[in-house]
Amino acid sequence: NLDAKLRESLRWELRSLQRRLNMTFVYVTHDQDEALSLSDWVAVMNAGKVEQAGPPWEIYYHPRTAFLADFVGAVNLVPSTVREVRDGTAVVSVGSTNAPVRVPEGVSLTNGAQVRLCIRPESLALRPMSAGADGQQVLVPGTVARKAFLGDLMRYWVTVDGREWIVDQPDPGAAASFDGAVQIAIRPERIHVIAGDRGA
Incomplete structure (x- = not known):
């Protein structure tokens, strides 16, 4: 079992070797950091079947199912209701407010549909209650339940309507x-809609 720094160093050695040899590697791992950083294409398995396959960025930020969103990295999966759909954009509920979001390709949404919003912790920021929106943001009120210093970031758990959201703030110093x-x-634009899913 390798220590973290040596494991990271070997990860980049393997990536460099693959590029020098110009060969296709099939790499099986349970380490999500390895899967995302080493791969050009990732396939995630669930119960013996491929849940989704695609580029690492797509797997992480645009998962098709709640299982995949929850499986790969930390995530906020927020229950939501579609308020309006028009021209590839849907207005969805976010806490006590609404937000316009892009409808994912191949997904059909209708008014009143129940969906989940996939929002990664690093895509969020905390603001004091006195702060106003800048016109490009939606502000959702909540209460800090707890926080943890993780070195390169401070992780907050914020209670919104009885549900905890994770918010990662970089450079806590x-x-x-x-x-x-x-x-x-x-x-x-950092909100991804998951529709018609069996759930995590």
């Missing part, structure tokens, strides 16, 4: 620390 009532700032 330079950033403000939050407690109590806060607002979660969300850019609508």
Whole structure:
């Protein structure tokens, strides 16, 4: 069992070797960091079947199912209702407010449909309650339940309507620390809609 730094070094050695040899490698791993960083194409298995296959970025940010979103990395899977659909854009509920989001390719949404919003913790930011939206963000009020210092980031668990959201703030040494009532700032383009899914 290799220590973290040696494992990371060997990961890049393997990637460099693959490029020098110009060969296709099939690499089977349970380590998600390895899968995302080494691969040009990732296939995620669930119960013996391929849940989704595609580029690492697509697997991480645009999962087709709640299982996949929850399996790969930390995620906020937020229940939501579609308020309106028009010209490839849907207005969905986000906490106590609404946000316009892109309808994923191949997905059909109707008014009133129940969906899940896939929002990665690093796509969010915390703001004081006194802050106003900048016109490109949606602000959702919540309360900091707890937080953990993870070195390169501060992870917050924020309660919104009885559900905990994860918010990752980079460079905690330079950033403000939050407690109590806060607002979660969300850019609508960072919200991915998962529809018609059996759930995580």
